[in-house]
Amino acid sequence: MLALSLDMGGTHIGCGVVRDGELLGSVSINSEHAGSLESLLPQLTAALRTLLKVSGVTEEECAGIAIGFPGIVDVRSGRILSTLKKYEDAIHLDLGRWATEQFGLRIRVENDARMALLGEHYAGAAKGVQDAVMITLGTGIGGAAMMLGKLVRGAHGQAACLGGHLTVNFRGRKCTCGNIGCAETEASGWSLPQIVRETMGFNQSSLACADPIDFKTLFAAARNEDVVAHTVLLQCLNVWAVSAVSLIHSYDPEVVIFGGGVMQGAEAIIPFVEEYVERHAWTSWGTPRVCAAILGANAALLGAVPLLSEAF
Numbered sequence: 001m002l003a004l005s006l007d008m009g010g011t012h013i014g015c016g017v018v019r020d021g022e023l024l025g026s027v028s029i030n031s032e033h034a035g036s037l038e039s040l041l042p043q044l045t046a047a048l049r050t051l052l053k054v055s056g057v058t059e060e061e062c063a064g065i066a067i068g069f070p071g072i073v074d075v076r077s078g079r080i081l082s083t084l085k086k087y088e089d090a091i092h093l094d095l096g097r098w099a100t101e102q103f104g105l106r107i108r109v110e111n112d113a114r115m116a117l118l119g120e121h122y123a124g125a126a127k128g129v130q131d132a133v134m135i136t137l138g139t140g141i142g143g144a145a146m147m148l149g150k151l152v153r154g155a156h157g158q159a160a161c162l163g164g165h166l167t168v169n170f171r172g173r174k175c176t177c178g179n180i181g182c183a184e185t186e187a188s189g190w191s192l193p194q195i196v197r198e199t200m201g202f203n204q205s206s207l208a209c210a211d212p213i214d215f216k217t218l219f220a221a222a223r224n225e226d227v228v229a230h231t232v233l234l235q236c237l238n239v240w241a242v243s244a245v246s247l248i249h250s251y252d253p254e255v256v257i258f259g260g261g262v263m264q265g266a267e268a269i270i271p272f273v274e275e276y277v278e279r280h281a282w283t284s285w286g287t288p289r290v291c292a293a294i295l296g297a298n299a300a301l302l303g304a305v306p307l308l309s310e311a312f
Contacts, residue, residue: 002057004048004065004105005304007112009261010086010139010189013040015047016301017055017062021123023298024055037087045102064106065099066304068115070140072158076312078109081157085176108307111161113142114151116259116293118303121146124294125257132255133160133247134293137215137240137262137269139189140164145251152251160251164188168242187239189214189262195235199228219265237269241276248281248288259293266292 007014008031016026027047034040052059069090071083080090099107110118117126117134126132130149136142143163145152152160164184165177172181173191185191193213202208205228210217218236221229244256256277258269274290281287293299 001305001309002062003304003308004052004062004103005301006044006048006065006067007115007300008037008067008069008087009112010070013044014297014301015044015051016298016304017048017051017057018302018304019057020305021302023301024057025051026298026301027051034087036089038089038093041098045098048103059103059105062103062105063305064108064308065103066115066307067095067107067109068112068300068303069109070112070142072156072161073109073111074157075108075110075153075307078107080109106308108310110303110307111142111144111157112136112300113144113163114153114161115303115307116142116295116299117144117146117257118151118306119295119299119301120257120259120293120303121149122306123302124299125291126255129254131251131253132257133163133244133251133253134257134259135163135240135243135247136260137188137258138260141184141188141243142260143243143247145247145253147251160247163243163247166243166246168239168246183239183243187236192218192232192236196228196232199232201228205229215262216264219268233268237272238276240269241273241280244273244277244290245281248277248283252283253288255289255291257291257293259296259299261297263292263296 003018005016011032013029013031017024072081078096096107113136120126132146134144141164145160165182167181168183169181173185175182175185222233
């Protein structure tokens with residue numbers, strides 16, 4: 001199967017042409033300062049058309065367009081139901097109409113973390129596994145679960161995809177979602193600068209001169225034995241590990257997959273979470289495997305084929 005694929009992240013939108021488990025071509029569009037999703041549609045249309053041409057694929061050969069979106073969606077209707085501080089006009093857009101008018105193709109819209117898990121199940125770390133959960137670490141924190149080979153979605157489209165909004169600290173920071181102490185507000189890309197600046201000793205830290213303060217900078221400073229960086233990184237590692245245990249207790253997976261841009265630090269993240277899960281997860285059969293996404297940043301793009309193949 002051939003498909004067009006979009007992965008709408010917090011700061012970038014990945015665009016791709018997919019053939020089964022292979023990415024024929026891809027490009028990333030900066031969306032960090034975009035005022036609306038509607039304003040980006042002409043750019044996305046042009047990018048997909050260019051990719052089709054470069055890949056030697058025609059629109060007629062494609063089965064459809066799959067979109068991974070960072071919010072709550074109704075995959076059956078192709079509508080975006082709720083979003084949080086990003087692409088807020090998306091709930092009013094008819095993306096199905098856009099896909100038909102521009103490409104003559106049907107559309108499927110899914111939560112971005114779910115689409116990444118579909119990709120990993122199809123051609124990555126969850127291949128051959130019937131029960132899995134995924135945590136995506138980036139600007140925000142995404143979650144997804146698969147049970148008996150099927151994605152967990154729920155009656156209102158929000159089951160398992162709000163993993164970043166599970167409470168990890170009931171005395172913690174208020175999250176943009178309204179909850180207190182969400183994983184996102186305690187250990188994600190958007191909350192990291194504030195967390196670092198509020199950490200004791202910040203003014204004496206190398207991070208005081210960093211611009212931007214992101215996870216790449218944090219990991220580098222921690223490797224250079226910066227005390228503030230080490231303190232914040234340890235907090236983040238614990239938050240991610242606690243989130244993994246919560247998903248294990250909720251969905252009984254065989255494997256816990258970590259993906260997203262923060263996985264540039266996988267050599268520190270995976271062993272820490274493995275050890276935490278070994279100590280704290282209650283299971284009746286053994287310990288779920290903890291691993292990094294094999295498909296990396298392309299996981300959601302490669303989820304296009306299984307998403308478009310799914311029958312409802």
